[in-house]
Amino acid sequence: MSNALRHLKRIIIVSLLFALSQHIFALSTQAALTSVSKLKLTRINGSAIQLKWTKDTSCDGYYLYRLNESGNNFRLIKTIKNSKTNFYTDTNVNANYPQQYAIKKYTKSKNGAISKSSATKTSWQGADKTCYIAHRGARDIAPENTMIAFKKAKEEGYNAFECDVWYTDSKQFLISHDYDLVRQCGLNKPVTALTKTTRKKYPIILPMSEKYPVQYLPSLEEVLSYASKSGMNVYLHYRTKQSHHPAAALKKTAKLIKKYKMQKKAVFFTSNVWDLNYISTFGLQTGYLTKAPTAAKRKAVAKKLVKYKCSVIIFPFRSESAMSKGLISYCHKLGLRTLNYGVTSPKQVRYLMDSRSDGWISNYPVFVE
16 A cells, blocks of 8 residues: 555544544533523513523523414524523513423534533413402402402402502591592591591491491501502502692602502502602502593503603503504503403403403402403
């Protein structure tokens, strides 16, 4: 055999051995690539779920997947090209329904070969985060806006209740829907004339009162204390006959919400922009109640709320066209959760869930099911 042939043979053998070693190295690298240790899901609103995982800077990035609607295949929704990134928000999903996600690490070799870890999967259970809000408590079985009505709301399956708050002449807070007390107590006086002491002279006489121990107008402190202990969310509808509440009332409200550790579970809401602007400075959850009749006018209201750092916008249901899917999506993109009141049928509930609304205020506990 000539020297040239021997030299060529050595080159071929060395090349084959090098290629084999690279292949073995690639296989060993792939085997060493462990799966993501933890994947957590958090609902942001009806259209968004945030994924958060334990980062691994030894990989090159992550592949994120969501199970398709047929439930037979995971679809790639995002490639994260920075291994230091450990979160992503999926903004094109119905968070009211169960979803399943998966994540894989990947590495990329110099020759462009991709190695992936096995998948880490986790599930989102869906509508358990939707707000089922009892309007003035469970007023279908107990006298409205009373402590027994709020407690019954939890028993009926609601995860939140709404109540109406008035700031009295004595600089206290009492719960009542009406300004005068003729309907609730048979008393021809405004609720603002009462105190936490004198309210106990006038028991509630609303329908179904006879079924329960004597009830009085609750104080805001009693409401927040119960909500804090029971784990219920509470929506505080602030009412006034004035142009707006005095600053002292809103400061006191913020102090009480923080005292009972309800910053994440209490929502102060109003139709008064001045109140909304002032209360927003305390970093609380806030809501705006609008009666705008059409989807177009509701979008205009939502856009204005951004500067007030509003958390929730509350609409009357009216119709599917007034509460369009496009409106709900628009509000979500602005960072607003959407709620509806005046929800009176299971059909409306199904529409709101399909449209990715964040909840509704209702008098009918059967709609919770």
